[in-house]
Amino acid sequence: MSGEKSLTVLLQDWQQGEGSAYAALFEQAYVELRRLAQQRINAMGPAVTLSPTELVHEAVLRVMNTELHWKDRNHFFASLSLYMRAVLVDRARARASLKRGGGATHLALSQVELGGDSGSLDLIALDSALKRLEELDPRCGSVLHLTCFAGLKRQQIAEVLNVSVQIVDRELRFAKSWLTNHLHERAQR
Numbered sequence: 001m002s003g004e005k006s007l008t009v010l011l012q013d014w015q016q017g018e019g020s021a022y023a024a025l026f027e028q029a030y031v032e033l034r035r036l037a038q039q040r041i042n043a044m045g046p047a048v049t050l051s052p053t054e055l056v057h058e059a060v061l062r063v064m065n066t067e068l069h070w071k072d073r074n075h076f077f078a079s080l081s082l083y084m085r086a087v088l089v090d091r092a093r094a095r096a097s098l099k100r101g102g103g104a105t106h107l108a109l110s111q112v113e114l115g116g117d118s119g120s121l122d123l124i125a126l127d128s129a130l131k132r133l134e135e136l137d138p139r140c141g142s143v144l145h146l147t148c149f150a151g152l153k154r155q156q157i158a159e160v161l162n163v164s165v166q167i168v169d170r171e172l173r174f175a176k177s178w179l180t181n182h183l184h185e186r187a188q189r
Contacts, residue, residue, distance in 0.1 A: 007073040039151055059083035074156045081150035089127045129182045144175035
């Protein structure tokens, strides 16, 4: 990256009050953010009416109204993926309320092999399950979120959470099992 600051350096500069670093940060990260948004939209299927650009812009608008302290590039993308998730869930809830529950968005979790045919999951149910898991076991919930929504690899998740890859693997196995059971019980109600 000759002549161009790394994303981590831009994050540090911005957090130290260098105003121009904010614009440079998002300009440099924009292509990757759009790719991440496109992955989220593709996973959800045709029910999503947002374009990747709109999803990125809505997520960035939410970030602008918060005071975040990113450690590095992986932490930045993981955080933005949380905001993308929030935008998509808010949209799904709004559609569902307009259609009295009949328009819930479905999300195919091909990244997470839930054992057997994972099919497609209701985004609102998945978000609810993730929130419940995060209450019960915050790190486990974070690992599942970073896998499903951020699309991070095991090593990247380990770096973001400051744990070993083996811990990430163990947490992910538990999270998959817990999520499968939770969604199965919910479907039987």
